[in-house]
C-alpha cells in the first residue's frame with residue numbers, strides 16, 4: 001500500500017473514532033463513573049469557594065489586554081524544557097509577592113474576549129504535556145503559594161508512566177488551583193496531518209476533557225507550536241475559542257485568537273529575566 005493509501009485509511013479510522021481518544025473516552029467513563037460523581041461534588045465545592053455569583057463584576061475595561069502567558073513543561077531537571085521545582089517555587093512566590101493575579105483558563109478567555117481585566121498585573125501560567133511531576137512537584141507549590149495554573153493535557157497519554165491519569169486530573173482540578181485545556185490526543189505536529197486527522201485530534205481531545213472534567217474546553221495548545229491555516233479552520237470547527245502557540249511575546253486581545261504568543265520559562269533563568277517575561281521590558 002502507498003503512503004497516501006495508509007494516510008487515507010488512518011484518516012478514516014480516526015474520523016470514526018477507532019484509534020483516538022474519542023473511543024477511549026467512552027471506555028473510561030464506564031470504569032470511573034462513581035469516582036467521577038464524587039469528584040464532581042468536590043469540583044463544585046471548589047468552584048463555589050473560588051467564585052461568586054458575578055465573578056467578573058469588579059473587572060474593568062481596557063483598550064488592549066496585555067496578558068503574559070508563561071510556558072512550562074516538566075517541573076524537574078535534565079534539559080532545557082524542564083524547570084526545577086526550586087525555581088518554579090521561587091517564580092510562583094515572586095508572582096505572589098509582586099501582586100500578580102494568576103488567571104484561570106476561563107478568566108484568560110474572558111479577559112481576551114471582552115477586553116476586561118481584574119487588575120493591572122495579570123499572568124496566565126501554563127504547563128504543557130501533562131507530566132506526572134505536574135502533580136508531584138508543581139501542584140504542591142501552587143497550593144502553598146495559592147497560585148493558579150492551566151495544564152495542557154494530552155488525552156491519549158493517560159496510561160503512560162510519566163503522565164497524568166484521569167484520576168490525577170480530576171483530583172487536581174477539584175483543588176481549584178489547576179485547570180485543564182487540550183494539547184490534542186497524541187501530541188503530533190498538526191501541520192503534518194490531513195485536515196480530517198487534525199480535526200479528529202482536536203475534537204476527540206476536547207470531547208474527552210469536556211466529558212471527564214465536566215467543562216467546556218475552550219483552548220487548544222498546539223504540540224510543538226506547529227499549526228497551519230487548516231488548523232485554524234479545524235480549531236473553529238471543533239469549537240475552540242483560543243489557541244496557544246510557542247512563538248514568543250506577550251499575548252494581547254488584538255492578536256489572532258488562534259495563535260496566542262507565550263513566554264517560555266527556561267531552567268536557570270534569573271529573576272530579572274523572569275520579570276522581563278512578564279513585563280516585556282528587557
Ligand SMILES: [Zn+2]
Pocket residue numbers: 128129183187222223224
Ligand atoms: Zn507539548
